[in-house]
Amino acid sequence: MTRMKKYVTAAAVAAALVGVPTMAHAIAPAGTPASTAGVQATTVAKASSSSSAQVVVPGKRIAAAPKVQLWLTKEGKHWSTPTMAGQFRSVTDGNLDMSQPGVSLQAEPVEGRYFxxxxxxxxxxxxxxxxxxEQGTVTGTIVRLAGTPGWGGWYATSKLPDSPKSKDGKRDFVRSVTVYDAAGRTIAKMASPSSG
Incomplete structure (x- = not known):
């Protein structure tokens, strides 16, 4: 029996030195039941895949919607639609207060939907x-340049409003726009004045 223990011990030491895996196991954070370790790994994978961010080089055109292209340069966001080519919003001309978080919004009908x-x-x-x-929440796509410029673009499409403009001639079709990081923390938010 003593001879058998020596052989088993010698085999285990040899396997460890050679790097042969002898057993695979998952390590869960302290206090986590072993039965949920696999569930946590799945949850993390799903959370990271929920990102809709596209990292692009300056000038790379993206098909943001049917017949719509969007691209970023170091100066700002550019986009073209069938009725308005070469539109531009600057991040360098002083029209945006870049010293605090914010979100801008441009909306226009394109091919029977709002871009x-x-x-x-x-x-x-x-x-x-x-x-x-006013018709519900839509998830859009983030577009940003590589590196950390502190800004980026976003786009989404929505159904056109069902009702005409309100009595005062204004429409607050978009109630809010909120940009989140991968952990779900708010980076910037724009709310319509009527949304409270």
Missing amino acids: LSGIYHGKGDAATVKVET
Whole structure:
């Protein structure tokens, strides 16, 4: 029996030195039941895949919607639609207060839908954007340049409003635009004055 223990011990030491795996196991954080370790790994994978961010080089055109192109340069956001080519919003001309978080919004009908887009600015790596409209919430796409410029663009599409403009001639079709990081923290938010 003593001879058998020596052989088993020698085999285990040899396997460790050679790097042969003898057993695979998951290590869960302290206090986590072993049965949930796999569930946590799945949850993390799903959370990281929920990002709708596209990191692009300056000038790279993206098909943001049917017949719509959007691209970023170091100066700002550019986009073209069938009725308005070469539109531009600057991040360098002083029209946006880049000293604090914010989101801009441009909305126009394209091919029977609303094309919504804008610029966000704030600290953190934006992962997704949620746009609350009078018809519900839509998830948009973040577009940003490589590196950390502190701003980026976003876009989404929505159904056109069902009702005509309100009595005062104004429409607050978009209630809010919120940009989130991958952990779900708010980077920047724009709310309509009537949304409270």
